[in-house]
Amino acid sequence: MESPASVRLFCRDSGGDASLGDTLRQRGWQVRNGSIFESSGSCCCHEHVAENEVGLVALDALSSDELRRLEASMIKSRCPWVGLVDESGLADGDTRRLIINLCLGYAMQPVDADRIDGLLWMATDLMRLQRRESESQQQAATEAGADSGEYEMVGTTPAMWQLFKTIRKIAAVDASVCIHGESGTGKELTAQAIHERSPRAAGPFHAINCGALPDNLIQSELFGHEKGAFTGAGQRKIGRIEAASGGTLFLDEIGDLPLELQVNLLRFLETRRLQRVGGLNEISVDVRILAATHVDLAKAVDDGRFREDLYHRLNVLQITVPALREHPEDIEILANFFFKRFAGDKPACLKGFSRESLAVMQQYAWPGNVRELINRVRRAMVMCEGRLIQPEDLGIERRRIHRHVLTLEQARERAERDSLLAALARNKYRIHPAADELGVSRVTMYRLLNKHGIPRSPGESASGLGTSTSPAHP
Numbered sequence: 001m002e003s004p005a006s007v008r009l010f011c012r013d014s015g016g017d018a019s020l021g022d023t024l025r026q027r028g029w030q031v032r033n034g035s036i037f038e039s040s041g042s043c044c045c046h047e048h049v050a051e052n053e054v055g056l057v058a059l060d061a062l063s064s065d066e067l068r069r070l071e072a073s074m075i076k077s078r079c080p081w082v083g084l085v086d087e088s089g090l091a092d093g094d095t096r097r098l099i100i101n102l103c104l105g106y107a108m109q110p111v112d113a114d115r116i117d118g119l120l121w122m123a124t125d126l127m128r129l130q131r132r133e134s135e136s137q138q139q140a141a142t143e144a145g146a147d148s149g150e151y152e153m154v155g156t157t158p159a160m161w162q163l164f165k166t167i168r169k170i171a172a173v174d175a176s177v178c179i180h181g182e183s184g185t186g187k188e189l190t191a192q193a194i195h196e197r198s199p200r201a202a203g204p205f206h207a208i209n210c211g212a213l214p215d216n217l218i219q220s221e222l223f224g225h226e227k228g229a230f231t232g233a234g235q236r237k238i239g240r241i242e243a244a245s246g247g248t249l250f251l252d253e254i255g256d257l258p259l260e261l262q263v264n265l266l267r268f269l270e271t272r273r274l275q276r277v278g279g280l281n282e283i284s285v286d287v288r289i290l291a292a293t294h295v296d297l298a299k300a301v302d303d304g305r306f307r308e309d310l311y312h313r314l315n316v317l318q319i320t321v322p323a324l325r326e327h328p329e330d331i332e333i334l335a336n337f338f339f340k341r342f343a344g345d346k347p348a349c350l351k352g353f354s355r356e357s358l359a360v361m362q363q364y365a366w367p368g369n370v371r372e373l374i375n376r377v378r379r380a381m382v383m384c385e386g387r388l389i390q391p392e393d394l395g396i397e398r399r400r401i402h403r404h405v406l407t408l409e410q411a412r413e414r415a416e417r418d419s420l421l422a423a424l425a426r427n428k429y430r431i432h433p434a435a436d437e438l439g440v441s442r443v444t445m446y447r448l449l450n451k452h453g454i455p456r457s458p459g460e461s462a463s464g465l466g467t468s469t470s471p472a473h474p
């Protein structure tokens with residue numbers, strides 16, 4: 001059995017409750033006293049309670065305003081709380097709500113030693129469980145290659161693991177990249193991640209959506225213009241390509257770039273020199289171009305909407321970001337990630353997702369991918385009135401859940417593919433141990449990988465996983 005943890009006992013005065021302190025110490029608890037309010041009148045309990053402590057707070061004789069300040073401080077703390085209250089406290093609505101929303105339990109004054117001991121044990125166990133859970137989440141994220149920082153990408157499935165590996169490989173070289181993927185899958189985030197890990201990381205990262213600007217503006221937006229170049233050009237303007245000098249330029253929706261501008265972009269990619277609109281001089285610019293598209297660029301080339309020479313220039317390396325429905329096992333970890341990210345806006349009593357809402361999210365088709373997931377989680381965090389988010393808070397109607405009925409043959413194929421991917425992930429893509437684990441010969445393993453289009457190593461063309469780095473021009 002584990003030893004009792006530390007308890008931080010907050011009373012109105014710093015003197016604490018000497019007899020309660022003695023009682024708890026006799027039962028093995030380490031007790032430290034704290035006062036709820038500083039001499040300035042502010043309440044900073046959250047700053048005084050350590051990560052491995054349980055907070056025990058005496059809620060007697062506090063005014064509404066004091067309770068409000070105490071509540072704000074308790075919300076900011078990470079420890080579990082137990083309340084101490086007397087009959088008059090329980091008769092007060094504000095005190096009751098604070099206990100319901102923020103405390104794991106409460107004990108009546110005068111304190112019954114067994115009851116408070118039991119509550120503190122419950123809080124300690126929960127605190128240790130929470131620590132274990134966050135350590136295991138951190139470990140899973142590290143193993144999956146997710147990084148911390150502004151551009152954190154989350155995912156623990158083979159599909160995302162493959163994406164992270166591809167990002168690192170692509171970051172190490174300086175060629176142009178074409179990022180494919182449906183809307184909202186994380187193409188821009190992928191571009192930012194490539195930039196952050198590249199030797200250009202100290203330089204600027206600029207993004208421009210080629211589909212969002214009117215045709216007459218996009219030329220000067222990309223290449224800049226000189227003063228007086230056209231009506232309204234009152235000042236010289238540096239274009240996005242030039243502004244990204246020394247860094248990376250991300251061209252989103254490249255398929256929407258008008259044909260005449262495709263010529264200019266191609267010329268720039270070939271010469272690495274550009275001319276501002278209305279300018280006479282050519283300027284050298286050192287920038288890496290990453291482009292993204294949600295349309296099939298090869299088809300756009302066939303249809304005459306995209307220049308083939310530019311397509312090959314941009315498509316030196318390719319990376320495909322998988323649609324969310326292709327890695328549904330990541331939905332829970334992503335939902336929890338965004339829940340934590342927006343935790344500052346949530347009601348204090350909201351603790352997370354119900355099992356049913358997680359199941360509904362797994363079955364939903366996510367046409368808007370991760371962006372839609374973010375919006376639905378934020379909405380649910382506002383709409384939810386209970387402790388756990390329910391399916392209706394997410395606004396996903398059950399009739400919109402697409403259950404794909406599989407034939408037995410399809411179900412077998414899917415199970416076979418999932419088992420292969422999982423064994424490869426567990427064995428870090430070492431084929432022989434993965435084959436041993438699955439109980440098949442190496443020859444059979446290679447045959448099955450070919451059958452399902454699964455790459456033999458993470459760097460290989462991986463249509464089956466949705467990511468690839470195969471050069472278009474070997």
Ligand SMILES: Nc1ncnc2c1ncn2[C@@H]1O[C@H](COP(=O)(O)OP(=O)(O)OP(=O)(O)O)[C@@H](O)[C@H]1O
Pocket residue numbers: 152153154155181182183184185186187188189190252294370371374
């Ligand atoms: N794996 C992930 N982990 C964490 N956040 C993610 C992940 N994938 C996407 N996001 C977030 O989802 C949102 C949409 O991502 P992003 O803008 O990169 O998508 P996109 O594919 O470029 O979209 P569009 O095609 O509409 O331009 C962003 O807020 C991004 O940070």
